[in-house]
Amino acid sequence: xxxxxxxxxxxxxxxxxxxxxxxxxxxxxxxxxxxxxxxxxxxxxxxxxxxxxxxxxxxxxxxxxxxxxxxxxxxxxxxxxxxxxxxxxxxxxxxxxxxxxxxxxxxxxxxxxxxxxxxxxxxxxxxxxxxxxxxxxxxxxxxxxxxxxxxxxxxxxxxxxxxxxxxxxxxxxxxxxxxxxxxxxxxxxxxxxxxxxxxxxxxxxxxxxxxxxx
Amino acid sequence: xxxxxxxxxxxxxxxxxxxxxxxxxxxxxxxxxxxxxxxxxxxxxxxxxxxxxxxxxxxxxxxxxxxxxxxxxxxxxxxxxxxxxxxxxxxxxxxxxxxxxxxxxxxxxxxxxxxxxxxxxxxxxxxxxxxxxxxxxxxxxxxxxxxxxxxxxxxxxxxxxxxxxxxxxxxxxxxxxxxxxxxxxxxxxxxxxxxxxxxxxxxxxxxxxxxxxx
Numbered sequence: 171x172x173x174x175x176x177x178x179x180x181x182x183x184x185x186x187x188x189x190x191x192x193x194x195x196x197x198x199x200x201x202x203x204x205x206x207x208x209x210x211x212x213x214x215x216x217x218x219x220x221x222x223x224x225x226x227x228x229x230x231x232x233x234x235x236x237x238x239x240x241x242x243x244x245x246x247x248x249x250x251x252x253x254x255x256x257x258x259x260x261x262x263x264x265x266x267x268x269x270x271x272x273x274x275x276x277x278x279x280x281x282x283x284x285x286x287x288x289x290x291x292x293x294x295x296x297x298x299x300x301x302x303x304x305x306x307x308x309x310x311x312x313x314x315x316x317x318x319x320x321x322x323x324x325x326x327x328x329x330x331x332x333x334x335x336x337x338x339x340x341x342x343x344x345x346x347x348x349x350x351x352x353x354x355x356x357x358x359x360x361x362x363x364x365x366x367x368x369x370x371x372x373x374x375x376x377x378x379x380x381x382x383x384x
Numbered sequence: 385x386x387x388x389x390x391x392x393x394x395x396x397x398x399x400x401x402x403x404x405x406x407x408x409x410x411x412x413x414x415x416x417x418x419x420x421x422x423x424x425x426x427x428x429x430x431x432x433x434x435x436x437x438x439x440x441x442x443x444x445x446x447x448x449x450x451x452x453x454x455x456x457x458x459x460x461x462x463x464x465x466x467x468x469x470x471x472x473x474x475x476x477x478x479x480x481x482x483x484x485x486x487x488x489x490x491x492x493x494x495x496x497x498x499x500x501x502x503x504x505x506x507x508x509x510x511x512x513x514x515x516x517x518x519x520x521x522x523x524x525x526x527x528x529x530x531x532x533x534x535x536x537x538x539x540x541x542x543x544x545x546x547x548x549x550x551x552x553x554x555x556x557x558x559x560x561x562x563x564x565x566x567x568x569x570x571x572x573x574x575x576x577x578x579x580x581x582x583x584x585x586x587x588x589x590x591x592x593x594x595x596x597x598x
Contacts, residue, residue, distance in 0.1 A: 281552075323561075326559065327572065330548045330552040330553065330558070331545035333548045334547045335541055337548065337551075343495060344512065344543075344544070345509075345540065359541050359577065362580030366578065366579040369579050
C-alpha cells in the first residue's frame with residue numbers, strides 16, 4: 171500500500187472512531203489522545219491526515235448527515251399537488267424527529283459544534299444542501315411561483331421551525347412531552363404550515379384580497 | 385438592618401452580578417469567586433443565600449424572562465378574530481427575535497442552562513408560563529374549540545417553531561442571513577402557521593371535507 175492509500179485508511183479509521191465517540195459520549199467526549207489510542211496511531215499522526223479536531227468533527231458530522239439522508243429518502247413518495255406536498259412535509263418532519271430521537275448525540279453534534287472564526291467548508295455546506303433539496307420539492311408544489319433562491323430560503327426556514335420543535339421537545343426545555351404528544355405536535359405544526367403556505371400562493375388571490383407580501 | 389434583610393440584600397446583589405456577567409460573557413463566564421469579588425462577599429457567603437450556582441443562574445434567568453415579558457407586552461394590541469390573531473402572533477414573534485438579537489447572551493442562557501438531574505423549580509416554570517399566556521390568547525382566536533390544555537400545548541409548539549427560526553438564524557447554523565431577511569422569514573412562517581391553524585378550525589369543515597385530526 172502506498173503512502174496516500176495508508177493516509178486515506180488512517181483518516182477513514184479516525185473519522186469512524188470520532189463518529190462512534192460522538193454517538194456514545196457526545197462532542198464533549200472527543201479527545202485526540204483517546205482517538206489515537208482507538209485507531210492505534212500516535213497523537214501526532216492525526217494531524218498528518220486532518221488539519222485539526224474541527225475537521226475530524228465535520229467529517230464525522232457528514233457521516234451523520236448521510237445517515238439522516240438515508241432516513242429522509244425513505245420518507246419520499248412520488249406525487250404532486252397541495253395535499254401530497256403537505257403529507258410529504260409531515261413525513262419528512264417525522265423522519266427528522268425519529269432520527270434525532272434515535273441518534274440523539276450525533277444529531278446534537280450537528281448543531282453544537284462551532285468552528286469558531288473559521289468558516290464552515292464548502293464541502294460540508296454542500297452536504298447540508300443535499301438534505302434541504304428534500305424539503306424544497308414539496309415547497310415548490312405549495313408555492314410554485316417562488317424564485318429558486320426564495321424557495322431554498324423558505325425550505326431552510328421550515329426546517330428551522332421543525333428543528334425548534336424537535337430540539338425543545340427532545341431536550342425537554344419547556345416541559346416533558348411524551349413521545350407520542352411530541353409527534354402529534356410536529357404533525358399539527360407542519361400541517362398548518364403547509365396549508366398556510368398553499369393559502370399564501372392561491373387562497374388570498376382567489377378570495378380577491380391583496381396578494382400577500384410573503 | 386436585621387439578618388433576614390441583609391441576606392435578601394446580598395442575594396439581590398448576587399443575582400444582579402450574575403445577570404451582568406451572563407450579559408457580558410455568557411453562562412461560561414460565571415464563577416463563584418468572581419461573583420463574590422463583584423459584590424464584596426466571601427465565596428462561602430454565596431451558599432448562605434442560594435443553594436448553588438444553578439439556583440443563582442435560574443434567578444438571573446428569571447430577570448431575563450421579566451425583561452422579555454416587558455418587550456412582549458409592548459407587542460400586544462386589543463382585538464379579536466383571525467386577522468388580529470395572526471398579526472398578534474407575528475408581532476410577538478418579531479418582538480422575540482428583537483429581544484434575542486439585542487440580548488444574545490442572556491437569551492442563550494435561558495436555553496443553554498441545564499439543571500442536570502434536578503427538576504426545574506416550580507417558581508421558574510410559573511415565570512415561563514406567564515410568557516406563554518401571551519401566545520395562548522391569539523391561539524384561542526384561531527382554534528376556539530381547543531381545550532385549555534391543548535391550547536397551552538399548541539402555544540408552546542408555536543413558540544418552539546419560532547425559537548428554531550430565531551436560534552438557527554441568529555447563530556448562523558445553516559447560512560448567514562441578513563437581519564432583514566431573517567425578520568421576513570419569521571413573518572412568512574408565522575403568517576402561514578396562523579392562517580393554517582385558522583383553516584384547521586374552520587376551512588376544512590366549511591369545504592365539506594373531513595374534520596382534520598389535528
